[in-house]
Every structure is written in C-alpha cells, then in structure tokens.
Amino acid sequence: MFDRIFPHPLLSLVLTATWVALVNSVSAGTVLMGAILGVAIPHVTKAYWPGRMRLRRPLLFAEYAVVVLWDIIVANFQVAAIILFRGRDSIRSAWIPVPLEIDEPEAITILAGTITMTPGTISAVLSADGRALLVHCLDTDDPGTVRDQIKARYERRLKEIFE
Amino acid sequence: MIDPLELVVSICLVLSGIFGLVGSYGMVRLRDVMQQLHAPTKATTLGVGGALLASMIHFGLQEGQFTFHELLITLFLFLTAPVSAQFIAKVHMVGKLRRGDLPKPGTEGEWSIFAPPPEAGESGKAGQTRGGGKTRGVTTNPGA
Numbered sequence: 332m333f334d335r336i337f338p339h340p341l342l343s344l345v346l347t348a349t350w351v352a353l354v355n356s357v358s359a360g361t362v363l364m365g366a367i368l369g370v371a372i373p374h375v376t377k378a379y380w381p382g383r384m385r386l387r388r389p390l391l392f393a394e395y396a397v398v399v400l401w402d403i404i405v406a407n408f409q410v411a412a413i414i415l416f417r418g419r420d421s422i423r424s425a426w427i428p429v430p431l432e433i434d435e436p437e438a439i440t441i442l443a444g445t446i447t448m449t450p451g452t453i454s455a456v457l458s459a460d461g462r463a464l465l466v467h468c469l470d471t472d473d474p475g476t477v478r479d480q481i482k483a484r485y486e487r488r489l490k491e492i493f494e
Numbered sequence: 495m496i497d498p499l500e501l502v503v504s505i506c507l508v509l510s511g512i513f514g515l516v517g518s519y520g521m522v523r524l525r526d527v528m529q530q531l532h533a534p535t536k537a538t539t540l541g542v543g544g545a546l547l548a549s550m551i552h553f554g555l556q557e558g559q560f561t562f563h564e565l566l567i568t569l570f571l572f573l574t575a576p577v578s579a580q581f582i583a584k585v586h587m588v589g590k591l592r593r594g595d596l597p598k599p600g601t602e603g604e605w606s607i608f609a610p611p612p613e614a615g616e617s618g619k620a621g622q623t624r625g626g627g628k629t630r631g632v633t634t635n636p637g638a
Contacts, residue, residue, distance in 0.1 A: 349569075352562035407513060407540035410532055414520035424529055428597050447535055447576035453528070454576070455583040458599035459609035465596065467583065469532040 336370065338377045341384065343369035384437045391492045398484070402449040409451060413470055426455075427466045427474045429481055434461065438493040445485050452477065499556055503548045510544025513537050527586045535579045542571060 337343050343366075350365035351357055386392070413422060433439060443454040443464060451469040458465070471477050520533025546564040554560045587596070588607055599605055 349566065352566055355561050355563065403536075403539055406536045410520070410536040411513060411516045414516055414523055414533060414537065419523065419525060422525070422529065424526075426597050428600050430600050443580065444572070444576035447579050448539065448572065451532065451536075453531055453535060453579055453583060455528075455580065456587065456605050456607055458603045459606045460599075460603035462603065463599035465599070465605055467528045467531075469529060 339373045342373050346372055388492050395488045399445055406449050422470050425468045425471055425474045427468055427478050429464045429466050429478050431462055431464055433490050435493045438489045442485055442489055503552050506544045506548035510541050514541035517541055531579055531582060535575050
C-alpha cells in the first residue's frame with residue numbers, strides 16, 4: 332500500500348523540499364503544494380524509473396559530497412591553469428575506459444556526473460552492457476593513474492554507499 | 495572603514511568573473527570539441543559558484559533576506575552540467591569519430607552509441623543512447 336502511493340519515497344521528500352525552497356517560504360500552503368507535487372510526480376514518472384534506489388549507508392553521502400565539492404574547486408583551478416598557461420599543442424588528451432564494479436544505475440549516474448565535474452575528466456559514454464565507462468581526460472601522461480584514482484576515490488565510496 | 499563582508503562579497507564577484515572569462519576563453523583556445531567541453535563544465539562552475547556565494551552573503555547576512563534559491567541553483571547546475579556535457583560528447587562521437595578512434599570498453603560489449611538499440615519495451619542501461627524519445631532522459635535499468 333505504502334509502495335503504491337509512494338513509489339519513490341526519497342524522491343517525494345526531495346521534491347517537497349525543493350518546492351518549499353523554490354517558493355522560499357515555509358507555510359502550510361507551500362508544504363501542502365509541495366506534498367501534492369511530491370506524490371504526483373513520482374507517479375507520472377514511475378514508468379521511466381521502475382527500480383527503487385537503495386541506500387545502504389546514506390550517512391556516507393555527506394563524506395562523499397565534501398570530497399566531491401573540494402575536488403570541484405581544485406578542478407576549477409587546474410583546468411583554468413591548463414587553459415591559460417599551457418601551449419595549445421602540449422595538452423595531451425586521452426580516452427580512458429574505466430571498468431565498473433558498481434552496477435546500480437543510480438550509482439553509475441552519480442559516478443558519471445562526478446567524473447564530469449571533477450579534475451580534468453569528462454564521462455562520455457557507457458558501454459552497452461553497463462560494465463565500463465568511457466572517460467575523456469583533458470591532460471594526462473599516465474591514463475592508468477587517472478583510472479585508478481577514479482576507482483579509488485569515487486567508485487569505492489559509491490560502492491560503500493549503495494552496496 | 496571597509497565592511498569586511500563587503501570585501502568578501504567583492505572578492506567572490508571578482509573571482510566569479512575571472513573564472514567565467516577563463517571558461518569562455520577555453521572554448522576558443524582548446525583544440526577539439528572534447529577538450530572544449532572541459533572548459534564550461536569545470537572552470538565555469540566556480541564562476542557561477544562565486545556569484546552565488548556573493549549573493550548569499552550579500553542578501554543573507556547584510557540585508558537579512560535569506561533565500562534557498564542559491565542552493566537550488568547550485569543543485570540544478572550540478573544536475574544539468576554533466577548531462578548536457580554527456581549529450582554533447584555523444585553527438586560529437588557519433589558525428590565525428592569512428593569506432594577505431596576510441597579504446598575498447600575492455601568488457602565483451604561495445605560502447606553503447608555503437609551498439610544496436612535495446613528491444614522495444616525494455617528501457618536501456620544508464621547513459622545509453624536510445625532510439626525513440628520514449629525512454630530518454632532517465633538512466634534506469636530494471637534488471638539491476
């Protein structure tokens with residue numbers, strides 16, 4: 332019964348909170364409107380998201396967020412330095428296939444997003460079987476290190492959170 | 495006497511302007527589409543971030559009107575930037591690159607843009623290009 336009304340309870344909560352923040356006032360009216368959206372939207376989009384995400388250790392998300400935020404700031408300076416101070420032709424870009432251990436679609440989505448936002452890498456495409464991610468690296472001499480870093484820094488944490 | 499908060503706001507705004515400029519300059523300077531993609535996804539994040547931080551400090555602390563909107567903009571930016579970057583990358587790969595230009599996935603399969611589209615009625619795996627518009631936009635795999 333609960334599952335029928337709330338196919339994605341977490342999404343419902345997030346939607347309600349987002350609505351209240353968007354209106355920027357906490358009153359009975361906005362919370363009610365948010366709750367209506369929070370119930371309706373998961374139903375409308377249910378067909379596109381049949382599985383349910385399971386967070387094994389949600390608290391680790393906080394640690395992950397801090398690590399990623401810090402890396403985003405570092406990434407900004409690194410990429411800015413490359414753009415400004417490196418010769419056009421001395422930038423060595425590389426395609427790096429990263430084999431994945433995680434198989435939750437949500438976890439892979441977060442990993443792909445993280446890779447795009449963090450130092451010198453962009454996730455480009457997933458393999459058809461979902462077991463590998465193609466990453467483009469802006470400037471590297473050693474693609475192996477970049478791959479190991481992605482796996483150790485982000486994938487390991489996501490694996491702990493989701494599995 | 496300079497208000498320290500005003501100083502912080504000013505620094506944030508200047509930083510934000512510099513990073514926005516560097517990000518745009520990167521679009522001109524870098525060689526190909528894949529390299530150019532790095533500029534707007536990274537350098538500009540701090541550009542927008544700086545402006546948002548300045549706005550939060552200015553309106554939140556100096557004028558006492560706290561809003562959640564800056565946090566929401568950050569959230570939406572983090573959600574949309576990687577997705578649009580991925581779509582641009584895919585369009586580039588399909589249009590300009592051949593299979594041989596890319597390394598193999600290392601698993602049995604092929605990169606999803608070169609693989610045949612999944613059967614109708616079954617949504618594909620995360621990140622895959624999908625033929626019809628029906629299952630697009632959500633990265634879901636019911637089998638996982």
